[in-house]
Amino acid sequence: MIPRYSRPAMAALWTPEARYQIWFEIEAHATDALAELGVVPRDAAAAIWTRGGFDVARIDEIEREVKHDVIAFLTSVAEHVGPEARFLHQGMTSSDVLDTCLAVQLTRAADILLADLDALLAVLKRRAIEHKLTICIGRSHGIHAEPTTFGLKLAQAYAEFARNRARLVEARREVGTCAISGAVGTFANIDPRVEAHVAGKLGLAIEPVSTQVIPRDRHAAYFSTLALIASSIERLAIEIRHLQRTEVLEAEEAFTKGQKGSSAMPHKRNPVLSENLTGLARLVRSAVIPALENVALWHERDISHSSVERGIGPDATIHLDFALARLTGLMDGLVVYPQNMRKNLDRLGGVVHSGRVLLALTQKGMSREASYDAVQRNAMKVWRGEGDFLTFLKADPEVAALLADGELADLFDLGYHTKHVEAIFARVFV
Numbered sequence: 192m193i194p195r196y197s198r199p200a201m202a203a204l205w206t207p208e209a210r211y212q213i214w215f216e217i218e219a220h221a222t223d224a225l226a227e228l229g230v231v232p233r234d235a236a237a238a239i240w241t242r243g244g245f246d247v248a249r250i251d252e253i254e255r256e257v258k259h260d261v262i263a264f265l266t267s268v269a270e271h272v273g274p275e276a277r278f279l280h281q282g283m284t285s286s287d288v289l290d291t292c293l294a295v296q297l298t299r300a301a302d303i304l305l306a307d308l309d310a311l312l313a314v315l316k317r318r319a320i321e322h323k324l325t326i327c328i329g330r331s332h333g334i335h336a337e338p339t340t341f342g343l344k345l346a347q348a349y350a351e352f353a354r355n356r357a358r359l360v361e362a363r364r365e366v367g368t369c370a371i372s373g374a375v376g377t378f379a380n381i382d383p384r385v386e387a388h389v390a391g392k393l394g395l396a397i398e399p400v401s402t403q404v405i406p407r408d409r410h411a412a413y414f415s416t417l418a419l420i421a422s423s424i425e426r427l428a429i430e431i432r433h434l435q436r437t438e439v440l441e442a443e444e445a446f447t448k449g450q451k452g453s454s455a456m457p458h459k460r461n462p463v464l465s466e467n468l469t470g471l472a473r474l475v476r477s478a479v480i481p482a483l484e485n486v487a488l489w490h491e492r493d494i495s496h497s498s499v500e501r502g503i504g505p506d507a508t509i510h511l512d513f514a515l516a517r518l519t520g521l522m523d524g525l526v527v528y529p530q531n532m533r534k535n536l537d538r539l540g541g542v543v544h545s546g547r548v549l550l551a552l553t554q555k556g557m558s559r560e561a562s563y564d565a566v567q568r569n570a571m572k573v574w575r576g577e578g579d580f581l582t583f584l585k586a587d588p589e590v591a592a593l594l595a596d597g598e599l600a601d602l603f604d605l606g607y608h609t610k611h612v613e614a615i616f617a618r619v620f621v
Contacts, residue, residue: 196471201303201512204296205505207247213292214264215243217389218279221371224388225281225381235275244271261285282381286492287371290405293500294367295393297413300508301363304420307515308356312349314523316620319345323612326605327441327532328543333433335543338536338608341442341527346619348427353619355420362416366409369393370401375491403492407485410500414482417507421475424514428468431525435462441532445524464521471514478503540573541580547602548584548594555593565589 194202203209219239226236245267254263269276280288323342328335369390373380390397398405435443444464446452452459481503485496536543545566552562569583569590584590584599594602 196513197509198512198516201300201509202505204299204303205509207250210292210296211245211247211250211264213295214261214288215245215268216393217288217291217371218265218268218283219243220389220392221283221287221381221385222278222281224385225278227388228382228384230382231278231281232275235278238275239268239272239279242272243268259285261288282373282379282385283371284374284403286403286405287373289497290401291369291371291389291393291395293410293504294369294395294405296504297410297508298363298367298394300504300512301359301366301413303512304417304508304515305356305359305363307512307519308352308359308420311515311519311522312352312356314519315345315349315352318522318525319343319349319616320620322527322529323616324609325527325529325532326536326609327529328536335535335539337543337546338605340609340612341529341532343612343615344430345522346616348423350619351423351426352420355416355423358416358419362413364396366413367395368398368405368409369395370398370405372398372401375403376401402490404488404496407482407488407496411479411482411486414478414503414507417511418476418479421472421511421514424518425469425472427518427522428465428472431465431521432462432469435460435465439531439535440528441535442525442527444521445526464517468514468518468521471510471517474510475507475514478507539580540578541603542570542573544580544603545570547607548590548599551598551602552590552593557589557593561589 219236222231222236222239225231226233245264249267249270250260250263253266254260257263257266265276265280268279272279319342321342322345323340325341326338327341327344329337329339369386370376371381371386371389372378372383378386387397389395431442431444433439434441443460444462446460451457452461452463481499485499488496549559549562549566552565553559557565565587566584569587570580572578572583573580581599581603584594585596590599
């Protein structure tokens with residue numbers, strides 16, 4: 192992972208030092224449990240905690256010879272512990288260490304991501320309330336539709352990320368299992384109580400039935416959840432990118448003192464943060480297919496999943512951590528232009544009220560088909576730049592026969608479109 196898109200806490204979780212420290216704790220806790228069961232001497236278990244240690248460079252050196260990372264690790268620890276190290280790894284297999292360690296890393300990564308989501312949700316809530324009644328045009332297919340508010344746009348984003356937070360809590364729970372069950376998961380050489388002890392010490396649940404590995408459907412669900420969060424990030428980022436377009440300019444990323452937008456064009460203020468978030472979302476989503484393909488392992492275990500997880504574990508979590516923090520900063524400093532929102536809302540001469548006129552004509556007795564035709568023929572004149580929608584409606588004999596000038600004017604009241612905003616906010620911000 193390149194430092195450009197890394198934040199210290201998440202990156203530290205995936206360092207060799209952090210990984211080997213978790214391995215050591217798994218082995219030491221397991222030896223404690225074996226000592227309680229009378230399988231190994233108590234003083235040996237104590238010696239592992241007292242003298243235990245490892246050296247990353249030494250592990251790498253040993254692995255170059257033995258071609259096995261767990262054996263290299265155990266050998267390095269033994270060089271620190273001494274003769275009592277023979278009681279390490281009693282009845283265990285490498286996957287007991289590797290899979291349990293990955294569960295610890297993924298749950299700790301989830302805790303960081305949950306804190307990131309909490310920070311983002313707080314900002315989205317504040318900005319949504321700030322712009323609860325800031326009128327803007329809603330768009331479908333990129334085309335003006337009906338009025339909405341910028342606060343509702345942000346409330347929608349808040350609700351989506353709140354759902355993502357709930358998904359991540361569940362994904363954390365599902366991936367957070369411990370397996371200390373031996374070579375093919377039968378506990379033939381180790382008591383299930385050892386697994387329970389290690390799980391409790393590391394804050395994990397017990398894997399109900401493992402083979403030699405923890406089933407990878409758990410991990411697939413986890414990475415799929417990260418991908419959903421990334422997609423929500425991209426959705427909001429794309430909205431900001433569109434709103435910052437020169438022709439729109441309803442909102443834009445904060446442009447700091449000394450910032451440069453282009454090496455060639457000094458006038459440029461580009462949505463670089465939002466564009467960056469779109470790219471990061473693609474990277475996080477790229478972990479999903481490999482994670483799904485990891486589910487189908489041979490028999491009790493193969494290692495086709497191993498190389499995949501060594502990559503997607505740190506990459507997906509580090510990228511997502513960075514993206515969430517970047518989005519939080521972007522939304523916190525987002526510059527909003529209500530005057531441009533109103534200008535854009537009015538630029539089509541009132542045709543954004545066509546739906547309400549259609550309904551009013553049907554209420555007066557005109558068929559829906561005839562109402563649609565009457566409204567559309569006047570709206571298309573405005574679309575072609577020939578004049579004002581309300582003026583055309585007042586001059587249309589078929590429309591005027593059913594709706595007086597005052598009634599038509601009332602149909603252009605923007606307050607009509609915001610009357611339920613408070614009710615929607617009450618649903619979202621409970």
